[in-house]
Amino acid sequence: MISDQELVIRVTGSNDQVAFQQLVERHQAAIRGFLRRLAAGDDGTADDLAQETFLMAYRKLHTFKSTGSLLSWLHTIAYRQFLQHTRKHARQKVMAEPPEQGHDPRQSMDSEILAQRLMGFVSPEERACLTLAYSAGMSHPEIGEVTGFPLGTVKSHIQRGKQKLQRWLKDHDHSISREKEAHSA
Amino acid sequence: MPETPLDHELEQLLAYRNEPESSDFVASVMQDVRKEQRTRKVILWAFGLVGALFGLAGAAMLSDPITRLFTFTFSLPPTETAQVALMIVAAAAFYTWFMNDELSVGS
Secondary structure, three states: OOOHHHHHHHHHHHOOHHHHHHHHHHHHHHHHHHHHHHOOOOHHHHHHHHHHHHHHHHHHHHHOOOOOOHHHHHHHHHHHHHHHHHHHOOOOOOOOOOOOOOOOHHHHOOHHHHHHHHHHHOOHHHHHHHHHHHHOOOOHHHHHHHHOOOHHHHHHHHHHHHHHHHHHHHHHHHHHHHHHHHHHO | OOOOHHHHHHHHHHOOOOOOOOHHHHHHHHHHHHHHHHHHHHHHHHHHHHHHHHHHHHHHHHHHHHHHHHHHHOOOOHHHHHHHHHHHHHHHHHHHHHHOOOOOOOO
């Protein structure tokens, strides 16, 4: 398989569109998945932002330093696109509705949709750090590079986000057990 | 990494699954790329044409002084010839710097 670096050289050197298409095919799932999590279930917006991300990458590919990972670089652009979008649409909240209370969404809802909706409980910064850590499997320094946060901030965002989600999972378990008790009585 | 059952549950919950794959998305991105390239070409051609027209007009207007300059350049004293050469080099350097429009997406 041709490496990312080689494809980048082909695109920047001879404007090889087939090479760029290969790059898009290779990384679209990761970038769209990341943006879907950031958009907390708003898949339409996430896909629009992913499209903008790849277009921006095409424009700026000559500035990509081959020493780093292309996927991290694409994540950086995607995160910036998302931040720009949230700033522009600060008044219209794009966050999806949180999962309904009273029944266990973990059983009735597709787990990917649940994961996206759970992201609505945490701030955009925590969302980005949690997704990059747990879903994209990046190390803390890598997350720092993508988001531009210092290492300590990355760790605290992950910790705080994790606590919020854990609290929701715990609370939800309690409400489920109470409901079960009520039904059995 | 999981420390508690809840930690473990969270890790499983946030893992990517059913990653979106679609050829429509790729086609749409490539369509945008081609559109952008066409726009770039049109802009380059339009501005190039305007530049060429102005260049031609300028050359026509300056043809006499230029002819005179070249006629007399080689009869100029060496210091003045050097000055003219320096001015041409400076103009070329400025043009190179001005046209270098690389923008970086630094982190």
